[in-house]
Structures are given as C-alpha cells and as structure tokens.
Amino acid sequence: MTANRENKIRKKKKEKGPKKPEPGITEPAERPASEDFSGEYILEAKDLVYEYGAGTPFRKLAVDHVSFGVRPGRITGIIGHTGSGKSTLVQMLNGLLSPKSGQVLYKGQDIGSDKKKLRELRFQIGLVFQYPEYQLFEETVKKDIAYGPTNMGLSAEEIEKRVLDAANFVGLESGLLDKSPFDLSGGQKRRVAIAGVLAMSPRVLILDEPASGLDPIGRRSIFDGLIRYRDDTGAAVVIVSHSMEDMARYAEEIVVLSEDRLLVSGSRDEVFSHAELLIENGLDIPDAARLAAALRARGMALPENLYTPEALAAALLPFLKGGRV
Ligand SMILES: Nc1ncnc2c1ncn2[C@@H]1O[C@H](COP(=O)(O)OP(=O)(O)O)[C@@H](O)[C@H]1O
Ligand SMILES: [Mg+2]
Incomplete structure (x- = not known):
C-alpha cells in the first residue's frame, strides 16, 4: 500500500476511534473495500439499450436490454465475441455514451440524471479504452x-x-x-x-481488452497490476476480454454477452456451470475445465471448479502419486 493511501485510511480509522496500527502489524481490515459505499453493487446496468445510427436506415442495435451489477472490491469480467456489444456497453457505464433506454446506477444514483456531474463521475468511474x-x-x-x-x-x-x-x-x-x-x-x-x-x-476501473496484443508475460504483468490495485484500494475492476482463459484465471464475477444480449452473469463458478449454454453460443469454456469434464466422464472423481491448468494439475497430483491413472 502506498503511503498516501495508507495515510488516508489511517485518518479514516482515527476518526472512528481505534488506535493507530503498530508498525509491522498487518491489520485484517487493511483492504478499504467499499469504504464509502455499503450497497451490494457499486455500479449497476439496468436494462440498457444502445442503438447506433438511430433514425437512419443504418440503425444498428448494439446493446439489447442488458442488466448486471458490479460488486465493490471484486474483479468482474465482461466476455463475448467481437461485435457482441462489449465496448458500447462499457462506454455507457461511465457515461460516455447515453443509453437509448435503461440506466446506469453508480452508488445507487442514475449517472444520466445530472449531466453536469458526469465529468466528476468519470474520475470515479475510470475507463481505459482498447489500444x-x-x-x-x-x-x-x-x-x-x-x-x-x-x-x-x-x-x-x-x-x-x-x-x-x-x-x-x-x-x-x-x-x-x-x-x-x-x-x-x-x-x-x-x-x-x-x-x-x-x-x-477511480473507485470503479473499467478496462476494454487491456491485455490484447500483448505476449503472455506482458498480459500477466498487466493483470497482476490490476489485482494489486484492487487489493490496495478496494476498488471494483471491470475487465473486458474475449479470452475465456484470462477470465477463468482473473475474473471473480463474469458477465457474458452474445449478440448484443446478456447470455449469463454471476460468480465464475455459476457462469462456468453453464458450460453447455456457453458452448452452444460458440463461447467455449476454459481448456482446463474441458479436460476436467472429460476425465470426470471417464470416472475420475475430480472436484468441480477446475478452470486453470494450475488448479487442474494440483487436483490430478494425488491420482498420479497413487498410481491410479
Ligand atoms: N460507431 C459505430 N457505428 C455503427 N455501428 C457500430 C459502431 N460501433 C460499433 N458498432 C456496431 O455495434 C455492435 C457492437 O459493437 P462493439 O460494442 O464495438 O462490440 P465489441 O466491443 O463486443 O466488439 C457491432 O455490431 C458493431 O459493428
Ligand atoms: Mg470492443
């Protein structure tokens, strides 16, 4: 944690009463998650609709009645094929685009209700564009x-x-x-x-394909930095991606878009439990999850929730040691 942020948190704690932490002692409540907000979702998309070229023969529906919530202190992944409306959606989330209908709520307030406040809101809902x-x-x-x-x-x-x-x-x-x-x-x-x-x-940091075009080491280092930012500040981080493997590794909550619509959203476990739905929509599931499912089908008693190669390898290790494979 940086000195600056630490000072702020200490100041806040001081106001509340508890004594200053001893040097070198890590407090359990170190993460200031949702320090200034106690609701379930810091940011909420409510029935968002967006249309390009409205009123022209070229009108194109890009986001069709999409709703989901972003929890403070969590990493939320938005995944979908190219053209499924991800970039349009995230530009509505910080007020850069105004929805045709629906609302974006930040800490329970409609961000479109006071246009004058939007500029300030964009400091709190930061958006990093693709490239x-x-x-x-x-x-x-x-x-x-x-x-x-x-x-x-x-x-x-x-x-x-x-x-x-x-x-x-x-x-x-x-x-x-x-x-x-x-x-x-x-x-x-x-x-x-x-x-x-x-x-x-920003209290909500949104990144549109932050790792695209980078090599695996570059990707990892960017994601690790984002996780550190979340850990240190308690901010919500929203990552747009078309890589299931990256989402399986980093996202705790996942929102899946398919052709302008919300296909499924929820915790990573919930979303990957809909493997068939994802596959039907050409979205695939992580390689490790696919392999784990195939091994389960052959009778191997593997736990659920294996989405990364590391998790699968760890689950397979006892079988290898016991000579049962
Ligand atoms: N400026 C634009 N004018 C017209 N159509 C657009 C524009 N930007 C995006 N679209 C269309 O809207 C849909 C959603 O695009 P986009 O939000 O960029 O999706 P994604 O980020 O998932 O690739 C696509 O069909 C795309 O072609
Ligand atoms: Mg895009």
Missing part, C-alpha cells in the same frame, strides 16, 4: 500520467504522488517517467495509458 496507447500525446510519460489528476485540480504534490503510485502499480520503472511516451515499447505505452487512469484513483 489506449494511441491516445498518448504529452512530451513525457510523467505528464501523460499526470493529465487526469491535473484535470481534477489536485495539488502538485498530490499529482506527483499519484503519478508515482500509478507507475508502480503497472510496473513502469521510474527511469522511464522523463522519457517521451513515443520512445517506449508497445507494452510500456499500454502501461502508461493504464497508469493515466489509475492516477485518478
């Missing part, structure tokens, strides 16, 4: 990351802290901060763009 590296434009990495916090009107000192914290979360070395973003590799540029949204400290 955000194409939107870098400042002379230095530091200035690029500082763009959001500067717009928020924060002090120079606070901006500096936020830039360093955000760079740290995404694994950018401090030596890169004074470079031009254009001199960086593709993966590093992606990190700068993500750090730019993290620096606003």
